[in-house]
Amino acid sequence: MNPPTPFVRPLRWTALGLVAWFSVLALPAQDASPLYTQRAPSRDGIGKIYYGREIAHFMSHEGAAWLDRPERDAEEKPELMIKGLGLRAGQIVADIGCGTGYFTWRLAREVGERGVVYGVEIQSEMLQLLDTKMRERGALNVVGVLGTPQMPNLPEAVDVVLMVDVYHELSHPAEMMEAICARLKTGGRLVFVEYRGEDPSVPIKPLHKMTEAQIKKEMADLPLEYVETVHTLPTQHMVVFRRKGRAR
Numbered sequence: 001m002n003p004p005t006p007f008v009r010p011l012r013w014t015a016l017g018l019v020a021w022f023s024v025l026a027l028p029a030q031d032a033s034p035l036y037t038q039r040a041p042s043r044d045g046i047g048k049i050y051y052g053r054e055i056a057h058f059m060s061h062e063g064a065a066w067l068d069r070p071e072r073d074a075e076e077k078p079e080l081m082i083k084g085l086g087l088r089a090g091q092i093v094a095d096i097g098c099g100t101g102y103f104t105w106r107l108a109r110e111v112g113e114r115g116v117v118y119g120v121e122i123q124s125e126m127l128q129l130l131d132t133k134m135r136e137r138g139a140l141n142v143v144g145v146l147g148t149p150q151m152p153n154l155p156e157a158v159d160v161v162l163m164v165d166v167y168h169e170l171s172h173p174a175e176m177m178e179a180i181c182a183r184l185k186t187g188g189r190l191v192f193v194e195y196r197g198e199d200p201s202v203p204i205k206p207l208h209k210m211t212e213a214q215i216k217k218e219m220a221d222l223p224l225e226y227v228e229t230v231h232t233l234p235t236q237h238m239v240v241f242r243r244k245g246r247a248r
Protein backbone atom coordinates (compact mmCIF):
# COMPACT_ATOMS: atom_id res chain seq x y z
CA MET A 1 0.00 0.00 0.00
CA ASN A 2 1.28 3.47 -0.89
CA PRO A 3 2.05 5.74 1.99
CA PRO A 4 -0.37 8.64 2.14
CA THR A 5 0.81 11.72 0.28
CA PRO A 6 1.66 14.83 2.26
CA PHE A 7 -1.52 16.36 0.86
CA VAL A 8 -3.84 13.52 1.88
CA ARG A 9 -2.32 13.23 5.32
CA PRO A 10 -3.27 16.71 6.54
CA LEU A 11 -6.80 16.19 5.19
CA ARG A 12 -7.11 12.99 7.20
CA TRP A 13 -5.85 14.76 10.28
CA THR A 14 -8.27 17.59 9.62
CA ALA A 15 -11.15 15.12 9.41
CA LEU A 16 -10.00 13.36 12.57
CA GLY A 17 -9.60 16.68 14.29
CA LEU A 18 -13.14 17.68 13.34
CA VAL A 19 -14.55 14.39 14.64
CA ALA A 20 -12.64 14.83 17.91
CA TRP A 21 -13.82 18.43 18.20
CA PHE A 22 -17.49 17.57 17.65
CA SER A 23 -17.16 14.66 20.09
CA VAL A 24 -15.89 17.06 22.73
CA LEU A 25 -18.78 19.41 22.01
CA ALA A 26 -21.23 16.51 22.36
CA LEU A 27 -19.91 15.57 25.83
CA PRO A 28 -21.91 16.78 28.83
CA ALA A 29 -20.36 19.92 30.38
CA GLN A 30 -17.82 18.98 33.06
CA ASP A 31 -17.35 20.99 36.24
CA ALA A 32 -13.95 22.60 36.20
CA SER A 33 -13.18 22.25 39.91
CA PRO A 34 -11.71 18.93 41.06
CA LEU A 35 -13.35 19.68 44.42
CA TYR A 36 -16.70 18.43 43.17
CA THR A 37 -17.87 14.82 43.19
CA GLN A 38 -21.21 13.40 42.15
CA ARG A 39 -23.59 10.88 43.72
CA ALA A 40 -27.28 10.03 43.42
CA PRO A 41 -29.22 13.17 44.42
CA SER A 42 -31.18 13.18 47.66
CA ARG A 43 -34.68 14.70 47.63
CA ASP A 44 -33.52 18.25 48.40
CA GLY A 45 -30.13 18.16 46.72
CA ILE A 46 -28.50 18.05 43.29
CA GLY A 47 -26.18 15.13 44.08
CA LYS A 48 -23.09 17.32 43.81
CA ILE A 49 -20.75 17.12 46.77
CA TYR A 50 -18.49 19.97 47.85
CA TYR A 51 -16.33 19.67 50.96
CA GLY A 52 -18.48 16.74 52.10
CA ARG A 53 -21.77 18.65 51.73
CA GLU A 54 -24.48 17.98 49.18
CA ILE A 55 -25.50 21.17 47.39
CA ALA A 56 -29.22 22.00 47.69
CA HIS A 57 -31.61 22.74 44.83
CA PHE A 58 -31.97 26.47 44.27
CA MET A 59 -35.27 28.02 45.12
CA SER A 60 -37.49 28.57 42.09
CA HIS A 61 -39.12 31.94 41.38
CA GLU A 62 -42.44 30.04 41.55
CA GLY A 63 -42.02 30.05 45.32
CA ALA A 64 -41.10 33.74 45.46
CA ALA A 65 -44.11 34.63 47.62
CA TRP A 66 -42.44 32.71 50.48
CA LEU A 67 -39.65 35.28 50.52
CA ASP A 68 -42.15 38.05 51.23
CA ARG A 69 -44.39 36.13 53.64
CA PRO A 70 -45.88 38.53 56.21
CA GLU A 71 -44.54 36.55 59.18
CA ARG A 72 -40.94 36.74 57.92
CA ASP A 73 -40.14 40.00 59.74
CA ALA A 74 -41.07 38.46 63.08
CA GLU A 75 -39.28 35.19 62.30
CA GLU A 76 -35.99 36.61 61.00
CA LYS A 77 -35.73 40.15 62.39
CA PRO A 78 -34.25 41.67 59.21
CA GLU A 79 -33.64 45.06 60.84
CA LEU A 80 -31.38 43.39 63.41
CA MET A 81 -29.46 41.78 60.59
CA ILE A 82 -29.10 45.07 58.72
CA LYS A 83 -27.91 46.79 61.90
CA GLY A 84 -25.32 44.04 62.33
CA LEU A 85 -23.86 44.87 58.91
CA GLY A 86 -22.91 48.40 60.01
CA LEU A 87 -23.21 49.87 56.50
CA ARG A 88 -22.19 53.46 55.74
CA ALA A 89 -23.63 56.03 53.35
CA GLY A 90 -22.04 55.87 49.90
CA GLN A 91 -20.95 52.22 50.11
CA ILE A 92 -21.30 49.77 47.22
CA VAL A 93 -23.02 46.54 48.19
CA ALA A 94 -23.78 43.32 46.33
CA ASP A 95 -26.83 41.32 47.43
CA ILE A 96 -26.03 38.01 45.74
CA GLY A 97 -29.10 35.84 45.23
CA CYS A 98 -31.31 38.80 46.13
CA GLY A 99 -34.59 37.05 45.22
CA THR A 100 -37.46 39.55 45.33
CA GLY A 101 -35.35 42.11 47.21
CA TYR A 102 -36.49 41.44 50.78
CA PHE A 103 -33.09 42.68 51.99
CA THR A 104 -32.09 44.72 48.95
CA TRP A 105 -34.25 47.78 49.66
CA ARG A 106 -33.08 47.80 53.27
CA LEU A 107 -29.47 47.80 52.09
CA ALA A 108 -30.31 50.58 49.62
CA ARG A 109 -31.78 52.67 52.43
CA GLU A 110 -28.58 52.27 54.50
CA VAL A 111 -26.12 53.27 51.76
CA GLY A 112 -28.31 56.18 50.60
CA GLU A 113 -28.42 57.90 47.25
CA ARG A 114 -24.62 58.15 46.96
CA GLY A 115 -24.36 54.38 47.36
CA VAL A 116 -25.36 51.50 45.09
CA VAL A 117 -26.78 48.05 45.72
CA TYR A 118 -26.34 45.42 43.03
CA GLY A 119 -29.08 42.80 43.29
CA VAL A 120 -27.65 39.71 41.60
CA GLU A 121 -29.82 36.81 40.45
CA ILE A 122 -29.65 33.86 38.08
CA GLN A 123 -33.44 33.88 37.54
CA SER A 124 -34.65 36.72 35.34
CA GLU A 125 -38.14 36.27 36.83
CA MET A 126 -36.70 37.23 40.23
CA LEU A 127 -35.09 40.31 38.70
CA GLN A 128 -38.47 41.35 37.28
CA LEU A 129 -39.99 41.04 40.76
CA LEU A 130 -37.02 42.95 42.19
CA ASP A 131 -37.55 45.76 39.70
CA THR A 132 -41.25 46.08 40.54
CA LYS A 133 -40.67 46.00 44.29
CA MET A 134 -37.77 48.46 44.24
CA ARG A 135 -39.89 50.91 42.24
CA GLU A 136 -42.70 50.55 44.79
CA ARG A 137 -40.19 51.25 47.57
CA GLY A 138 -38.57 54.13 45.72
CA ALA A 139 -35.20 52.37 46.04
CA LEU A 140 -33.64 54.05 43.01
CA ASN A 141 -30.07 53.09 43.89
CA VAL A 142 -30.69 49.37 43.27
CA VAL A 143 -29.34 47.85 40.07
CA GLY A 144 -30.49 44.37 39.04
CA VAL A 145 -27.75 42.15 37.58
CA LEU A 146 -28.30 38.87 35.76
CA GLY A 147 -25.53 36.50 36.79
CA THR A 148 -24.77 32.93 35.82
CA PRO A 149 -24.32 29.96 38.18
CA GLN A 150 -20.54 30.61 37.97
CA MET A 151 -20.31 34.40 37.71
CA PRO A 152 -22.03 37.25 39.58
CA ASN A 153 -21.22 39.66 36.71
CA LEU A 154 -20.66 42.55 39.10
CA PRO A 155 -19.75 45.66 37.09
CA GLU A 156 -17.38 47.09 39.73
CA ALA A 157 -15.60 46.22 42.97
CA VAL A 158 -17.82 46.36 46.06
CA ASP A 159 -17.40 47.14 49.78
CA VAL A 160 -19.76 44.47 51.08
CA VAL A 161 -21.15 41.23 49.69
CA LEU A 162 -24.24 39.84 51.39
CA MET A 163 -25.61 36.35 50.76
CA VAL A 164 -28.76 35.56 52.70
CA ASP A 165 -29.95 31.95 52.48
CA VAL A 166 -28.11 31.53 49.18
CA TYR A 167 -24.65 30.03 49.61
CA HIS A 168 -25.85 26.48 50.34
CA GLU A 169 -27.67 26.40 46.99
CA LEU A 170 -24.91 27.72 44.72
CA SER A 171 -24.43 24.99 42.12
CA HIS A 172 -20.82 26.18 41.50
CA PRO A 173 -19.59 27.51 44.83
CA ALA A 174 -15.88 27.28 43.94
CA GLU A 175 -16.23 29.38 40.77
CA MET A 176 -18.73 31.80 42.33
CA MET A 177 -16.63 32.49 45.41
CA GLU A 178 -13.49 33.02 43.39
CA ALA A 179 -15.34 35.51 41.17
CA ILE A 180 -16.89 37.23 44.19
CA CYS A 181 -13.50 37.60 45.90
CA ALA A 182 -12.16 39.14 42.70
CA ARG A 183 -14.85 41.84 42.96
CA LEU A 184 -14.53 42.49 46.70
CA LYS A 185 -12.36 45.46 47.67
CA THR A 186 -9.38 44.81 49.90
CA GLY A 187 -10.71 44.94 53.44
CA GLY A 188 -14.27 44.57 52.13
CA ARG A 189 -16.64 42.23 53.95
CA LEU A 190 -18.35 39.06 52.81
CA VAL A 191 -21.33 38.15 54.98
CA PHE A 192 -23.12 34.81 54.88
CA VAL A 193 -26.50 34.59 56.57
CA GLU A 194 -27.57 30.97 56.83
CA TYR A 195 -30.01 29.00 58.97
CA ARG A 196 -27.98 27.47 61.80
CA GLY A 197 -27.01 23.93 60.87
CA GLU A 198 -25.84 23.23 64.44
CA ASP A 199 -29.34 23.76 65.82
CA PRO A 200 -31.83 20.90 65.27
CA SER A 201 -34.67 23.09 66.56
CA VAL A 202 -34.40 25.39 63.49
CA PRO A 203 -37.28 24.08 61.33
CA ILE A 204 -35.47 24.10 57.98
CA LYS A 205 -34.44 21.09 55.83
CA PRO A 206 -30.85 20.00 56.59
CA LEU A 207 -29.45 20.82 53.13
CA HIS A 208 -30.83 24.35 53.46
CA LYS A 209 -28.92 25.02 56.68
CA MET A 210 -25.17 25.47 57.20
CA THR A 211 -22.90 25.16 60.20
CA GLU A 212 -20.28 27.80 60.96
CA ALA A 213 -17.56 25.13 60.77
CA GLN A 214 -18.65 24.08 57.26
CA ILE A 215 -18.68 27.67 55.98
CA LYS A 216 -15.19 28.27 57.41
CA LYS A 217 -13.93 25.04 55.85
CA GLU A 218 -15.21 26.08 52.41
CA MET A 219 -13.67 29.57 52.63
CA ALA A 220 -10.27 28.39 53.87
CA ASP A 221 -8.54 28.42 50.46
CA LEU A 222 -9.91 31.79 49.38
CA PRO A 223 -8.23 35.19 49.96
CA LEU A 224 -10.43 35.81 52.99
CA GLU A 225 -9.90 36.08 56.72
CA TYR A 226 -12.56 35.11 59.20
CA VAL A 227 -13.83 38.06 61.26
CA GLU A 228 -16.69 36.90 63.47
CA THR A 229 -19.97 35.03 63.75
CA VAL A 230 -22.93 37.10 64.91
CA HIS A 231 -25.52 35.19 66.94
CA THR A 232 -28.17 37.85 67.49
CA LEU A 233 -30.73 36.50 64.98
CA PRO A 234 -33.48 34.07 66.00
CA THR A 235 -32.70 31.18 63.60
CA GLN A 236 -29.77 32.26 61.44
CA HIS A 237 -26.15 33.19 62.01
CA MET A 238 -24.11 35.81 60.23
CA VAL A 239 -20.65 34.52 59.37
CA VAL A 240 -18.38 37.42 58.42
CA PHE A 241 -15.11 37.36 56.43
CA ARG A 242 -12.80 40.12 55.22
CA ARG A 243 -11.03 40.28 51.84
CA LYS A 244 -7.26 39.92 52.06
CA GLY A 245 -4.90 41.10 49.34
CA ARG A 246 -5.96 42.93 46.19
CA ALA A 247 -9.26 42.88 44.26
CA ARG A 248 -8.96 42.67 40.48
Ligand SMILES: C[S@@+](CC[C@H](N)C(=O)[O-])C[C@H]1O[C@@H](n2cnc3c(N)ncnc32)[C@H](O)[C@@H]1O
Residues within 6 Å of the ligand: 058, 059, 067, 096, 097, 098, 099, 100, 101, 102, 103, 120, 121, 122, 123, 126, 147, 148, 149, 150, 151, 152, 163, 164, 165, 166, 169, 170, 171, 176
Ligand atom coordinates in the same frame (compact mmCIF):
# COMPACT_ATOMS: atom_id res chain seq x y z
C1 LIG B 1 -33.74 31.18 49.08
S1 LIG B 1 -33.59 32.48 47.92
C2 LIG B 1 -33.11 33.83 48.97
C3 LIG B 1 -33.42 35.17 48.38
C4 LIG B 1 -33.03 36.39 49.26
N1 LIG B 1 -31.64 36.41 49.57
C5 LIG B 1 -33.84 36.43 50.51
O1 LIG B 1 -33.33 36.07 51.57
O2 LIG B 1 -35.01 36.83 50.43
C6 LIG B 1 -32.10 32.10 47.05
C7 LIG B 1 -31.92 32.84 45.73
O3 LIG B 1 -30.58 32.65 45.29
C8 LIG B 1 -30.59 32.63 43.87
N2 LIG B 1 -29.35 32.00 43.39
C9 LIG B 1 -28.98 30.71 43.40
N3 LIG B 1 -27.77 30.55 42.85
C10 LIG B 1 -27.35 31.78 42.49
C11 LIG B 1 -26.17 32.30 41.87
N4 LIG B 1 -25.16 31.51 41.49
N5 LIG B 1 -26.07 33.63 41.65
C12 LIG B 1 -27.09 34.46 42.01
N6 LIG B 1 -28.23 34.03 42.59
C13 LIG B 1 -28.35 32.71 42.83
C14 LIG B 1 -31.85 31.86 43.53
O4 LIG B 1 -32.26 32.13 42.22
C15 LIG B 1 -32.82 32.34 44.61
O5 LIG B 1 -33.60 33.41 44.15
